[in-house]
Amino acid sequence: MAEGIKDKVAIVGMGCTEFGERWDKGPQGLMIEAVMEALEDAGIEKKDIDAAWSGTCYEEVSIGKSAIPLAVTLKLPFIPATRVENFCATGSESLRGACYAVAAGAYDICLAVGVEKLKDTGYGGLPQNDTQQGTTLRFAFPNFTPPGAFAMMGTRYFAQYGLSPQDGKRALAHISVKSHHNGAMNPKAHLRREITIDQVMNAPIVAWPLGLFDCCGVSDGAAAAIVTRPEIAKKLRPDPVYVKAMQIAASSGEEMMCTHWDYTHVESTIRASQRAYTEAGITNPRDEISMMEVHDCFSITELTIYEDLGISPRGRAKEDIEAGFYDLDGPIPCQPDGGLKCFGHPIGASGLRMMYEMYKQLQGKAGPRQIKDPKFGLTHNMGGIPPLNVVSVCIAGN
Amino acid sequence: MAGITSYGAYIPIYRINRMTIYQALGWLNPASLLPGEKAVANYDEDSITMSVAAGMDCLNGGEQESVDGLFFATTSAPYKERQNAGIIATALDLRPDIRTSDFTTSIKAGTGALISAYDAVSSGSAKNVMVCAADCRLGKPGGYQEQMYGDGGAAFLLGNEGVIASIEGTHSVTYDFMDHWRSAEDRYNRSWEDRWIRDEGYSKFITEAISGLMKDCRLQPADISKVVYPCLYVAAHAGIGKKLSFEPTQIQDHMFTTVGHAGTSYPLMILVAALEDAKPGDKIIVASYGNGSDAILLQVTDEIEKVRDRRGIKRHLASKKDLSLYEKYVTFRDVLEIDTGGRGEEVAPTQASILFRERRMILGLCGSKCRKCGTPQYPPQEICANPECGAVNEMDTYRFSDKTARLYTYTGDVLAFSPSPPAIYGMVDFEGGGRWLFDLTDCELDAIEVGMPVEMSLRRKYHDEKRGVHVYFWKATPIRV
Numbered sequence: 001m002a003e004g005i006k007d008k009v010a011i012v013g014m015g016c017t018e019f020g021e022r023w024d025k026g027p028q029g030l031m032i033e034a035v036m037e038a039l040e041d042a043g044i045e046k047k048d049i050d051a052a053w054s055g056t057c058y059e060e061v062s063i064g065k066s067a068i069p070l071a072v073t074l075k076l077p078f079i080p081a082t083r084v085e086n087f088c089a090t091g092s093e094s095l096r097g098a099c100y101a102v103a104a105g106a107y108d109i110c111l112a113v114g115v116e117k118l119k120d121t122g123y124g125g126l127p128q129n130d131t132q133q134g135t136t137l138r139f140a141f142p143n144f145t146p147p148g149a150f151a152m153m154g155t156r157y158f159a160q161y162g163l164s165p166q167d168g169k170r171a172l173a174h175i176s177v178k179s180h181h182n183g184a185m186n187p188k189a190h191l192r193r194e195i196t197i198d199q200v201m202n203a204p205i206v207a208w209p210l211g212l213f214d215c216c217g218v219s220d221g222a223a224a225a226i227v228t229r230p231e232i233a234k235k236l237r238p239d240p241v242y243v244k245a246m247q248i249a250a251s252s253g254e255e256m257m258c259t260h261w262d263y264t265h266v267e268s269t270i271r272a273s274q275r276a277y278t279e280a281g282i283t284n285p286r287d288e289i290s291m292m293e294v295h296d297c298f299s300i301t302e303l304t305i306y307e308d309l310g311i312s313p314r315g316r317a318k319e320d321i322e323a324g325f326y327d328l329d330g331p332i333p334c335q336p337d338g339g340l341k342c343f344g345h346p347i348g349a350s351g352l353r354m355m356y357e358m359y360k361q362l363q364g365k366a367g368p369r370q371i372k373d374p375k376f377g378l379t380h381n382m383g384g385i386p387p388l389n390v391v392s393v394c395i396a397g398n
Numbered sequence: 399m400a401g402i403t404s405y406g407a408y409i410p411i412y413r414i415n416r417m418t419i420y421q422a423l424g425w426l427n428p429a430s431l432l433p434g435e436k437a438v439a440n441y442d443e444d445s446i447t448m449s450v451a452a453g454m455d456c457l458n459g460g461e462q463e464s465v466d467g468l469f470f471a472t473t474s475a476p477y478k479e480r481q482n483a484g485i486i487a488t489a490l491d492l493r494p495d496i497r498t499s500d501f502t503t504s505i506k507a508g509t510g511a512l513i514s515a516y517d518a519v520s521s522g523s524a525k526n527v528m529v530c531a532a533d534c535r536l537g538k539p540g541g542y543q544e545q546m547y548g549d550g551g552a553a554f555l556l557g558n559e560g561v562i563a564s565i566e567g568t569h570s571v572t573y574d575f576m577d578h579w580r581s582a583e584d585r586y587n588r589s590w591e592d593r594w595i596r597d598e599g600y601s602k603f604i605t606e607a608i609s610g611l612m613k614d615c616r617l618q619p620a621d622i623s624k625v626v627y628p629c630l631y632v633a634a635h636a637g638i639g640k641k642l643s644f645e646p647t648q649i650q651d652h653m654f655t656t657v658g659h660a661g662t663s664y665p666l667m668i669l670v671a672a673l674e675d676a677k678p679g680d681k682i683i684v685a686s687y688g689n690g691s692d693a694i695l696l697q698v699t700d701e702i703e704k705v706r707d708r709r710g711i712k713r714h715l716a717s718k719k720d721l722s723l724y725e726k727y728v729t730f731r732d733v734l735e736i737d738t739g740g741r742g743e744e745v746a747p748t749q750a751s752i753l754f755r756e757r758r759m760i761l762g763l764c765g766s767k768c769r770k771c772g773t774p775q776y777p778p779q780e781i782c783a784n785p786e787c788g789a790v791n792e793m794d795t796y797r798f799s800d801k802t803a804r805l806y807t808y809t810g811d812v813l814a815f816s817p818s819p820p821a822i823y824g825m826v827d828f829e830g831g832g833r834w835l836f837d838l839t840d841c842e843l844d845a846i847e848v849g850m851p852v853e854m855s856l857r858r859k860y861h862d863e864k865r866g867v868h869v870y871f872w873k874a875t876p877i878r879v
């Protein structure tokens with residue numbers, strides 16, 4: 001394996017808007033809000049930025065294609081700017097571009113931005129887009145939505161591990177209750193109310209077996225990061241956060257086309273996390289990871305991520321969930337900021353939002369949600385659907 | 399000897415009791431109530447999809463490659479210009495070097511197509527010709543036609559070898575009898591007075607064609623095992639047989655109270671039902687009605703025993719679900735314009751060039767099978783999807799439409815727009831290998847489970863009214879019958 005970028009890049013500033021139904025602002029305003037916070041946090045000025053990355057997924061209901069909208073919005077002075085897109089893993093992709101550019105020595109200081117404006121469609125859920133799987137596959141794909149694509153994971157998981165729908169849904173409910181508990185303490189979160197197991201169990205079905213509280217928020221928002229070389233970082237602030245690993249894996253197509261894949265795991269998560277552990281020098285993630293922000297677009301996704309990351313044993317995440325292993329006061333708190341579930345999920349911003357929480361936690365600035373002495377924070381950001389996806393796994397530490 | 403070598407039929411799974419219609423709209427027209435129920439196409443079915451289903455029943459896993467022509471008869475073609483028969487032939491994965499035609503604008507077009515196919519095979523210009531007939535006609539709400547019209551399809555293969563029922567003669571009469579009509583700009587049929595239709599047309603034309611045929615062939619009513627003709631009016635149907643001196647037992651059941659008047663396919667569907675019970679040596683007469691009549695004499699052969707495993711009429715009739723709401727029926731037929739919400743309004747333009755380039759993948763549900771490792775895969779790949787193989791350009795075309803499968807996992811999605819929510823879809827693993835995500839149709843969420851067997855059915859994927867496009871793709875259904 002290549003040497004990797006462990007400790008070659010430091011995050012020196014981050015910003016994140018309040019997520020939610022931001023009827024008050026368009027994507028430009030959200031980007032400015034996030035970037036200004038990041039600049040102030042890093043103690044630098046716009047002119048110090050050497051290159052910028054812009055991440056947005058649904059450009060057609062948002063800022064449009066290319067990095068031009070970012071450059072124009074921020075009035076960047078003709079610097080290199082690149083737009084990236086990798087479905088819901090877009091935010092991590094923006095950060096990855098900036099980090100790799102710094103690690104390569106191409107630039108000193110880079111800006112990564114992720115933004116999504118989902119609430120300008122006129123209906124609930126993600127924007128309908130017949131051709132997002134391509135103009136040919138649109139004729140062969142079912143009439144599906146993201147909740148349905150992940151709900152099939154629930155159906156299969158319950159069948160494969162012999163869980164009744166009631167038992168399965170109860171285990172999933174624990175995940176959502178936990179995230180709502182954490183999100184209620186987060187002033188930037190979209191959904192800030194505690195919920196009960198019964199509320200989750202009795203909520204209207206969105207896509208069987210998933211109900212309303214098994215699904216994350218559909219939100220507007222933006223997040224930004226400023227990254228640089230460690231030697232510059234140390235001059236800028238006493239507590240930079242270092243990138244320990246940054247990996248991504250994309251489906252090969254075998255999950256969708258060959259019958260050996262079982263729809264109860266995401267192969268890309270396994271592959272990306274194993275590479276990330278190697279890059280970061282982690283041998284036993286269950287003992288070494290301090291906290292995580294994972295891609296809990298749906299409760300069942302979070303459950304299977306626990307197993308795919310090698311933290312819960314295969315088929316037994318339910319035991320860890322019910323024992324409080326992933327609660328804020330548990331051994332590996334998961335979604336301390338509320339996760340996609342409650343912080344919300346403005347697609348292009350989510351990967352950076354996850355890192356924002358890890359960054360604040362590692363700096364000891366997470367307020368009532370502060371985890372004691374974290375060492376390694378992991379972000380897991382997934383784009384696509386269980387049989388066809390990209391997964392980014394990043395690890396950050398002091 | 400030329401004649402029918404195989405038959406198939408299709409009746410949609412939904413039925414609506416005529417009383418359900420009457421309860422909704424009988425107040426408009428208290429005399430409109432008819433007995434029994436009628437077959438109703440699902441929202442994603444039309445004359446093309448029902449023809450493909452009947453055609454698959456007729457082929458029964460047989461040799462697509464041997465079919466030299468396809469004639470499609472309907473009065474409810476989705477396209478006025480763009481050959482509907484060509485869509486059906488592509489969906490059935492027939493060869494491209496074949497003759498195809500649409501037979502239309504009269505409900506006797508089904509027998510017209512059958513006679514033309516017979517002419518082709520008996521003249522030797524084609525060896526095997528398939529005839530598909532299907533109709534999904536719409537009666538104006540509250541009227542007699544709405545009560546009368548049912549949906550369904552039938553298919554026959556005609557050829558010279560393995561004939562199950564030889565065609566021994568035909569006799570046709572043609573009259574420009576304007577009993578009902580639909581001009582190019584109309585959605586519904588209009589009609590003249592029923593008493594005139596019954597007495598001047600229906601009762602006379604069928605009688606004239608059948609008696610003409612029997613005279614041509616020097617046959618007496620007693621020589622005929624079964625006589626088959628459509629029903630417009632229940633009492634008049636029996637009257638025609640009586641007038642021709644047939645005993646009631648010689649008259650094949652008209653299915654008017656179980657399927658309804660299924661247009662061009664109606665006499666052919668009744669013929670399939672007659673063939674299901676026929677014995678070698680039986681003589682059957684089938685006659686159509688519509689702007690005249692075609693009568694055809696068939697003689698059943700010993701080969702009939704070889705085609706008993708078709709779903710045909712009997713098994714399709716037995717497999718049904720009651721559509722208990724009139725409102726659902728008129729929603730399925732786009733009579734009631736429902737609020738689809740913003741999500742349901744979004745339809746991207748349809749790329750005709752892609753539909754043509756990928757016609758075997760999309761309409762034919764063909765993928766590929768790797769010559770190196772034997773893995774079937776959908777959609778067709780150039781590089782083998784099996785991670786242990788990865789062979790490049792070692793693929794043979796592999797058809798999935800006729801394979802049975804199992805439902806690996808599924809969901810019922812309330813967020814996705816569907817005219818019949820929830821939108822049910824799942825991962826389908828084919829027997830023999832290969833898998834894909836497919837919509838499921840003709841089923842309810844609480845009746846499906848992981849591992850259940852499913853089969854493939856061509857359905858209308860979407861209808862883009864703004865751009866006038868009907869797009870078809872395959873869905874999975876629980877195995878019928």
